[in-house]
Amino acid sequence: MPEGLRVGYFPGCTLKTDARDFESSALAVARVLGIEVAELSRWNCCGTVYSLDAVNLMPRLASVHNLIRAEEEGFSEIMTLCSMCYNTLKQTNNLFTSKNNGRAAINDFLCLKPGYSGRVKIYHFLEFLREKIRPEQVKSLVVSPLAGVAVAPYYGCLLLRPKEIAIDDPEKPEILTPILSALGAKVIDFPFNNECCGAYQTAVHQEAVARRAYRIISSAQSEGADMIAVSCPLCHYNLSALQGLVRSTHPGLKAMPIVYFTELMARAMGLDYRTEIGVIPQDVAAAEARLRPSPNDPGREALK
Amino acid sequence: MTRLGVFICHCGKNIARTVNIEALREKAATLPHVVLAKDYLYLCSKPGQTMIADDIREHRLDKVLIAACSPRLHGKTFAQTAQRAGLNPYLLDMANIREHCSWVHIDGAEGTEKAFSIIKGGLGRLLYAEPLEPFQSPVTKRVLVIGGGVAGIQATLDIANSGYEVYLVEKSPSLGGHMAQLGETFPTLDCSSCILTPKMVEVSQNEHVHLLSYSEVTRIEGNIGQFQVTVRLRPRYVDETLCTGCGDCVPTCPVVVSNEFDQGLGARKAVYLPFPQAVPAVYTIDWDACLNTDKLIICENCYKDCEAKAINFLMEPQEKMVEVGAVVLATGYELMPVARIGEYGGDEYEDVIDGLQFERMLSASGPTGGVVRRPSDGRIPQNVVFVQCAGSRDPEHGIPYCSKVCCMYTAKHALLYKHAVPDGQVYVFYIDIRAAGKGHEEFVQKVMSEERILYLRGKVSKIFKSGAKLVVWGADTLSGRQVEIEADLVVLAMAVIPSSGSQKLARTLHIASDLSGFFSEAHPKLRPLESNTDGIFLAGAAQFAKDITDTVSQATGAAGKALSLLANDFIKLEPTISEVEEGICRGCGLCVSICPFGAVKMLPSTRTGAMVAGINPILCKGCGLCTAGCLSGAVTLKGSSFKQIFAQLEEMV
Amino acid sequence: MKIILGNSHPQSLFAQRIEALSRQKLFACYQCGKCSSGCPMAESMDLLPNRVIREAQLNNGPVIMSCRAVWFCSSCFACAVRCPKGIDIARIMEAVRTLQMLDGKPITEQPFCEDTGTLPQIALISHFRKFNM
């Protein structure tokens, strides 16, 4: 187990509420992998969605505040779990590392001297795992392999686009494959794994988002997936909570469990991570139903 | 006492706009040795040249400086003017006050000052210039053609039929190139192999042609008129002189692999003829596929079955030296691999194929016998989507240029598919239709209207598999709608890129290629058939993507260029090459290792017998590396001596 | 609707403003339509993304200022990563949204979905960000 693997952690709003299972499972997994995850002592909203307005720098200030705090607390690397936080912080950080006059303007506005350096490296947990942890390490910790479970990793947009911040090939992402394989799962590649779920349109255009959810879920199903693994609380919500709405137009849609990839890791490693506020309990239940042991499969037995 | 003349060109407004010509002329007239300073609107014009020639005679000028454009543009023009006036052309020099000065300056005062210092430098250099005489070099009356596609074949035949010897070097086992793979050609629907194979046979039967197939050029030395070429003949493990082409070796060969000629859609044995009409009609053993290795002969089935005893497992690569006077480069193109486009499946989907693969299916001699089938299940596809500009016109991910032939061959593909499967549906995604050749627009229009083919104006964003079908996401920008098509087969008109060995060849031949990897022509308008190395000519898609018509035209043109060179017994070569002063050379040999052209050799001195450097004037290109490298200062580059260069620098600063 | 070109004043105000706000080269677009082909929200849009750019090139203010498509863009950047000319279309969408807001037009006529209470914070926060708050 690697010594002294320490990383700053920026949780973001949803990880402390609706996505607490994501956080607790990730923290549990990090602990057994020997990663010291140190939450920033103060943090605020990441500032999502990254503003695309080239002129108005205001919407970036929330992100900058977090980056400054990370630097002040002595973190050279910070990690997020939420894809949106990753995307927003990383794009903001790029303002400071690329040749861009935004850097001076922001530092001036915040009366910062010498100003934020741009030197904090922003990781998504997946990227962190790929760079610092070998799949064999994950495999060695698995006590209940997900044998026979077909998991479709879903990446969505924010980890893959725009290309300056992509953690993987935007057209053929496979960063989750080695992890899920190490857990013993069958990894399902499906063409919608990099398609947008509709993101925040869920607040106003739920029908449109439900159409997206239907196509994504049905594509994964037709490729034989038992469940979809996600890395973003918003994707999780859109793909799971909108299944009811999807069924109003596509009554035949079979229930598809949506789980965070860290939940699968924690389960396979036999870690107890469940929080009191279980998110979308019906979904977890459905996922567990999928994992119900068959008489002749000891791997499944252990997953109970 | 030297009598210098300075002539300053206005170049219309090109120079005069930022350089005060009048002031410049007045200042130049005061410089030492200058007996005449004149200006003129266009010195390169006939009256301008006449004026210079008259002045040289009238004022008995010894040396002349032309302050005008780059010598790359008009160096030759004014050298001829000097010659006409009886002045050694190397005593006339040019000071570039256009590209180096007026074009890059906005401020008039600055421009004029800089122009003056350029003229001063030029005069300083000219002061030490010495008359030089071009030397004659004999022309070897043979031509090397590299590449055995239709361009190389055409150039070879044109030259050979004029009575000159041609060495034709082809990398693959057979002549024919991509044209041999095609089914029918646009816009006339001529059968491609029917019109090509007679030419291939003609090449093999022409007594002036030496066909070196399965071979590569590995080294080239020399200069225009005298190139020494090294060709590496790969062992085909079948003796070309003995093989009768009977094919008895094939049935018992136990190894089956995919055939490159069928673009990976068809099979062949390890011992093979790429296609039945191959020239030369001799078999080749693919040593990578054969069970035998250099150390171990495991299988002798073909050897045993060959009655002509042509099989020789011990064959080794051979090197052949060839001396030629000119080279025609016709190395052709290939298609960008589908793997480069991730959103189109990146070569993961069997039923997403490229244009050449579709050609092989359409070809009667292809792996499907001319029937269009899905590679995945062999069924005849009912919905076929063609995607144009796959990789082309995409500076972000692919290549920035238009591949030029895709609009036409896609229309042809659509037509031929409809002829084969009348009830099938065809959809063509395009951005613009570029059908600018003779009969091309009419062809596309005819295909659209008579075959009732739906052309959709939009670029496809994503292709993915859904069950046995392929889903194509496109748009029809004309109606402003997204389009989704469930297709059985998708044909990508992949970008045309230079053939894979062309960069290596460019380095071997010391010629330039452009950003996309195509060989650079000497001038885009006026010398499109010549490389920037004299005596090396370009033909076909090696220079840029082009169709068969243009390729054949260019090949004939390149052959004409080569022939006009061969019409001379001798050519004049520039005397601006290096020269060793034997008395100073201490024989260290550093220059031998520096010279990139192998022009320097250590030879015994004619006077003392000690080993000193000697320059081969044919090989020397006058680059000056040896002069800069020589520790004793024994090497001089004629026309750019140290005296001249230092004088120029001193005058300028 | 006929577009009168040549005497509009100022000549290309909208195009210039969109270019300034997005820092994208509007006239690099050759209208291949690849952005529209792969847009996940295009089904809900009144104008396809390539058409938004086209109208901007045409300096067609009224169409741009009343276009609702930009509010369906969820900034997934599928267009930007695939654009052959390297144009970040999502930024152009944002610029048009900003222009509409600056113009004081009712920003969005759609109400929030009924059960906002169950939405995760991130959905609300990121949605608000569209208004550049």
Next chain:
Amino acid sequence: MPPVKRKLFNLDQYQVPRGKVQIISERCKGCSLCLEYCPNKVLAWSTDYNFKGYRYPVLEETEEKYCISCRFCEEVCPDFAIYVTTEPELTAKPQSTQRK
């Protein structure tokens, strides 16, 4: 050449020779040359022993692994313990082979 691992359209038009390996087990001294050099790896060790006390080669053919009648085993066997008969009616449907 495109790297797709496609099925080859005209594969069924090709045939490769198929041999029948004959092993005289009692002559074998287990030198393993035939196993080592068989290009299609159709030979395996026996589980029992011949009367000299050696394991000897046995045939282990599958759909993809079959004797291609190269007869190299015949050549390398120092004890004349193995030979191949080629039967004209025995031809195999070829698999497209990986390159070495």
